[in-house]
Amino acid sequence: MDSAPILPSPTLACHDCDALYTAPAVAEGEKIICARCGARLFARWPNALQRATALVCASAWFFVLANIFPFLSLQAEYRESGMVLGGTVSGLEEHGFPLLGALVGVFMLGAPTLIIGGLLYVLVPLFHHRRLPGAGRLYRAILEARRWNMVEVYLLGVLVSLLKLGKLATLSLGTSFWAFVGLIVCLTAALSAIDHRELWSKMEGASR
Amino acid sequence: MTASKTAFDPASAAARGLAHCHFCAQVQPVAHAHCARCHAALHLRKPHSLQRTLALTLGAMLLYLPANLLPVLNVESSVKGNQQNTILSGVIQFWQDGDYPVALIIFTASIVIPIAKIISILILCRAAQTGRRPSAMTRLHRITDFVGRWSMVDVFVVAILVGVVQLGTVMTVTPGGGAFAFAAVVILTMLAAHSFDPRLIWDAAARRLNTASHRNRPDGAA
Numbered sequence: 001m002d003s004a005p006i007l008p009s010p011t012l013a014c015h016d017c018d019a020l021y022t023a024p025a026v027a028e029g030e031k032i033i034c035a036r037c038g039a040r041l042f043a044r045w046p047n048a049l050q051r052a053t054a055l056v057c058a059s060a061w062f063f064v065l066a067n068i069f070p071f072l073s074l075q076a077e078y079r080e081s082g083m084v085l086g087g088t089v090s091g092l093e094e095h096g097f098p099l100l101g102a103l104v105g106v107f108m109l110g111a112p113t114l115i116i117g118g119l120l121y122v123l124v125p126l127f128h129h130r131r132l133p134g135a136g137r138l139y140r141a142i143l144e145a146r147r148w149n150m151v152e153v154y155l156l157g158v159l160v161s162l163l164k165l166g167k168l169a170t171l172s173l174g175t176s177f178w179a180f181v182g183l184i185v186c187l188t189a190a191l192s193a194i195d196h197r198e199l200w201s202k203m204e205g206a207s208r
Numbered sequence: 209m210t211a212s213k214t215a216f217d218p219a220s221a222a223a224r225g226l227a228h229c230h231f232c233a234q235v236q237p238v239a240h241a242h243c244a245r246c247h248a249a250l251h252l253r254k255p256h257s258l259q260r261t262l263a264l265t266l267g268a269m270l271l272y273l274p275a276n277l278l279p280v281l282n283v284e285s286s287v288k289g290n291q292q293n294t295i296l297s298g299v300i301q302f303w304q305d306g307d308y309p310v311a312l313i314i315f316t317a318s319i320v321i322p323i324a325k326i327i328s329i330l331i332l333c334r335a336a337q338t339g340r341r342p343s344a345m346t347r348l349h350r351i352t353d354f355v356g357r358w359s360m361v362d363v364f365v366v367a368i369l370v371g372v373v374q375l376g377t378v379m380t381v382t383p384g385g386g387a388f389a390f391a392a393v394v395i396l397t398m399l400a401a402h403s404f405d406p407r408l409i410w411d412a413a414a415r416r417l418n419t420a421s422h423r424n425r426p427d428g429a430a
Binding site for chain 1: 216217219220221222224226228230231232233234235245246247248302305307310313314317342343346347349350357358360361362363364365366367368369370371372373374375376378379382383387388391395398402406407409410
């Protein structure tokens with residue numbers, strides 16, 4: 001995929017204060033900030049889509065690893081209990097809170113699954129100048145899912161739990177924990193690398 | 209532009225009938241109803257923004273009581289006996305154990321941020337009518353929108369402890385109703401911040417400037 005020049009759409013409006021601008025030509029590495037309210041309108045990174053796709057592939061790999069290996073284990077008084085990542089959800093379900101379990105599942109498993117899977121579906125075909133059916137609608141769903149993706153908040157929760165239990169029992173981190181850290185780094189970087197304007201213009205140009 | 213009494217800020221895209229697509233940022237006439245590029249519905253402003261925001265905030269305020277009064281976590285231990293933790297008692301326990309950083313994290317995420325969010329959403333709704341300090345208010349909205357998700361940390365702590373601490377009679381942790389109410393508070397405040405349209409503040413600011421300049425002219429001619 002060559003970085004073909006992106007034609008600026010003739011007008012640009014700030015999403016926060018609705019100030020109207022004629023869109024300037026933007027070089028790679030530059031970002032556009034609203035002169036009136038300071039909102040970041042968009043940024044263009046060099047090779048944005050290649051970088052985003054590579055990071056999404058890495059995220060997918062980390063996500064699989066995070067789901068198959070043990071996440072945490074706990075030893076106290078010669079007893080041991082372990083947990084896989086999904087145990088966060090099933091624990092709540094078993095103790096009479098199925099709805100809360102489902103919500104937690106959406107925030108830490110469902111939303112990242114939709115984002116990673118959806119981005120692979122949307123981005124990879126673009127390298128062959130193709131657009132798969134439903135890609136536009138799926139990308140809109142990904143944008144909505146971003147606010148409900150709370151993997152980094154979950155990591156803070158793990159750290160607090162470790163400190164809370166540290167005095168009562170011995171806790172050990174499993175392979176899955178480190179894969180989960182890798183997932184957070186790659187997914188956050190992938191989402192910030194995507195240039196929405198470039199993505200939409202590539203989607204418009206791609207054959208179905 | 210027409211001389212009709214438009215409610216929009218004259219510098220805005222909306223004043224010219226142009227809508228900014230929420231998903232792909234394309235600017236186009238709102239008369240198209242759907243975005244030509246990504247087919248999302250087009251609006252000049254988020255529909256019923258203030259009503260929705262206030263209704264969601266009211267819901268969050270009501271649920272804030274059970275979230276703090278009901279236990280979020282029950283600990284059954286053969287050594288320490290049964291213990292019920294609310295959000296605040298959890299913070300106090302961390303503080304008494306000398307874990308000041310953790311106490312501060314939980315205090316900030318679970319108590320300061322939800323209250324600050326509810327207050328700032330109410331301030332924003334007021335600003336959407338008065339139009340005062342639009343720039344600072346837009347920044348407040350951006351921060352409110354960004355910070356909300358971090359309140360969910362306490363819910364995740366409960367979920368993790370319930371998942372991992374299952375040692376039979378030695379120690380078993382079960383969730384309490386407060387955790388559910390608290391998760392609902394966080395979700396409702398996130399939805400409220402998302403429903404709020406900061407462009408309403410700029411519309412109100414333009415109206416305010418307009419009436420002020422009318423008042424300064426002795427003949428009152430527009």
